Amino acid sequence: MHAACPLSALAPGDAVRLETTPPIAVFHTEDGELFAIDDTCTHQDASLADGWVEGCEVECPLHASRFNLRTGTADAPPAKLPVRVHTVSVIDGNIMVAESGEVPNLPPGLSLHGHG
Numbered sequence: 001m002h003a004a005c006p007l008s009a010l011a012p013g014d015a016v017r018l019e020t021t022p023p024i025a026v027f028h029t030e031d032g033e034l035f036a037i038d039d040t041c042t043h044q045d046a047s048l049a050d051g052w053v054e055g056c057e058v059e060c061p062l063h064a065s066r067f068n069l070r071t072g073t074a075d076a077p078p079a080k081l082p083v084r085v086h087t088v089s090v091i092d093g094n095i096m097v098a099e100s101g102e103v104p105n106l107p108p109g110l111s112l113h114g115h116g
Helices: none
Strands: 002-006 015-018 026-029 034-038 053-054 057-059 067-069 085-091 094-100
Touching: 002 015, 002 026, 026 094
Parallel strands: none
Antiparallel strands: 002 094, 015 026, 026 034, 034 085, 053 057, 057 067, 085 094
8 A cells, every 4th residue: 555645635626746656646536535656657658647637537748648536547649558546545534555566567668677
């Protein structure tokens, strides 16, 4: 489990990036829901925490690919591969993220720990 931040520190409409490997983005939607997905767009190395959230999607700040926060699927090109979705819970007022066990889809040229 990764501790993100206190729930009170993440306003609705905001996101926070966790410096995990790979990084995870936690979103607090306008509706008050919490979602966590891999922070890196699967098309190019861009932080989705810096993107724009509309409803249940986040738009990548680089090329406007959109990812579904519930499923991780890429809903708009150029990204084709989904991002991993992580389980979010609030424990004692703190946002906690349980990282997915799936293999992350990282953009070309980016690898975990420098391995191919």
